Amino acid sequence: MKRHTLSKKQKGPLGPLWLRCVLFAAAGLCMGLAVAGAMQWISTGTLPGVAEWALDYPGHLLMTALLWAAPVWVLGSLTGRLWLAALPAGALGLILALVDYFKNAINGTPLELADFGLAKQAGNVAGLAGDLTPPEDFYPAAAGLLFCVLLLLLTRRLTALEGTARGRCCLCSLALAGILLTGTGTRAVGSWLGVDFYTRMDPAENHSLHGLTLSLWRDAFPQPKTAPEGYDEDFMLDVLARIDQLTAPRQEPEARPNILFILSESFYDLTRLPVLQYEGDPLENFHALEAESVSGTFHSHYLGYGTGYLEIPMLYGLNALDLPPGTNICFQDEAVYQRFDALAEQFTKSGDYTAEMFHAYDNTLYNRTVTYPLLGFNDLYFSDDIQQMGIERADGAYGGFYMRDG
Known part of the structure; x- marks a missing residue:
């Protein structure tokens, strides 16, 4: 014991x-x-x-x-x-x-x-x-x-x-x-x-x-921001009214052209690299299109692989710094997306245009099947859908995980 x-x-x-x-x-x-x-x-x-x-x-x-x-x-x-x-x-x-x-x-x-x-x-x-x-x-x-x-x-x-x-x-x-x-x-x-x-x-x-x-x-746990003086709902309504006034068409166009909006991860203007010299312009067609139309540089807050985080800002004009920290811009309630006029909606809401989205990967990432219809797109086509269209290439339709874009 x-x-x-x-x-x-x-x-x-x-x-x-x-x-x-x-x-x-x-x-x-x-x-x-x-x-x-x-x-x-x-x-x-x-x-x-x-x-x-x-x-x-x-x-x-x-x-x-x-x-x-x-x-x-x-x-x-x-x-x-x-x-x-x-x-x-x-x-x-x-x-x-x-x-x-x-x-x-x-x-x-x-x-x-x-x-x-x-x-x-x-x-x-x-x-x-x-x-x-x-x-x-x-x-x-x-x-x-x-x-x-x-x-x-x-x-x-x-x-x-x-x-x-x-x-x-x-x-x-x-x-x-x-x-x-x-x-x-x-x-x-x-x-x-x-x-x-x-x-x-x-x-x-x-x-x-x-x-x-x-x-x-x-x-x-971000520090809440203090609204600037004069910033309220009436102020924003005035801003929106002014934007509508500035963007209102001056006259009805004789023809409504087809509009292509291309976002390519693999594209880069090689002539922007310092020191390198070329015998001829490696991007002659691209530079010709630049010269014939309105062009410029789009600065994105996002970097790297997050393609969904790039697509939404380019179509909405928003980025992470416009939203509370930790906000995933691709996974919001429907009401959030409806507060903004996306790029495609500027054409589709009048009923004169139909917007279609083609994406070279499948539909599993970034909530695209939910957000893109809210952005104003009528039809969505992913890699499986595109392959059914009979597009043929000598080097194959796929390059890695994605359909080739070059």
Whole structure:
């Protein structure tokens, strides 16, 4: 009986309660730092890169650590096992970092909050990228997190909380998590740590400056903008009336020409490249069309693979900076799209034109079967439909995953 009692005592908490509370808080914060460091390691590809970021922006590192420590504290106090709470936090951090790495590999842009709107289509997106292999730094980063979990397991008696102390710790952890889950609380903590939650940034700059976790968090809790003086519904109605006045046809045209609007990912004006010289104009027809019509440069806020994010702005004139952070412009309610007059609608709403869309890929991405009819298109044709039209090429209709456009 004595041996059993001694053995049972040995398995219980070790040390005074105040010390175990301090160690519980410190261990959870250390795990948060470990997750932040591992994610940044996968992102930058080098440990010196992690150290440089941490030294340049210690407040960003600490804020990121708090965001990961909060769920560890909550789950640790609920389960009574801090090491067990660290496992899902570490796994989620690694998954997010890996998704971010793959997105950068696919199109050269970091993971954004708006990208989660494509979560159901992740398989299709990944299929276009071919073989996606985790970076070499992923494995040592994962091993480092597992080592941290092992340390928490081995020292679990030093962080064990029971009874009333465990309940109080759970309440404090939930309170902190609640603060970080509100815009006001997040900005207050961020302001104390020197984190800017006010300035809208390009996704790449946001990611580079704040790291993956904090860049996503900044988009989730943006600072609300103050409307400029005189900006109200009446002002916008006056603007729309003026636009209608300026765009109203002066006289009925004798003929209504067919209009082609072509958006090609693979096209580029080679003559814009510096230094390169050509014996003749490689894009003679294109430059002739430019000279004969209205032409210019369209500047897009978007970069890389997100074709849907390019199509909607070109047809609506909107981009990500016109919408709240984290808004996926391709997945909005019907009422949102109906507030704007799209390019195709300028012709179809009069009843004199019919708009048709041809897309070289299938209909699985970017919600096109929903948004394009709302943009004013009457008929949609995707790759399967186009192949039924009997178009033949000597080199085959397909080039990779898409129908050839050259």
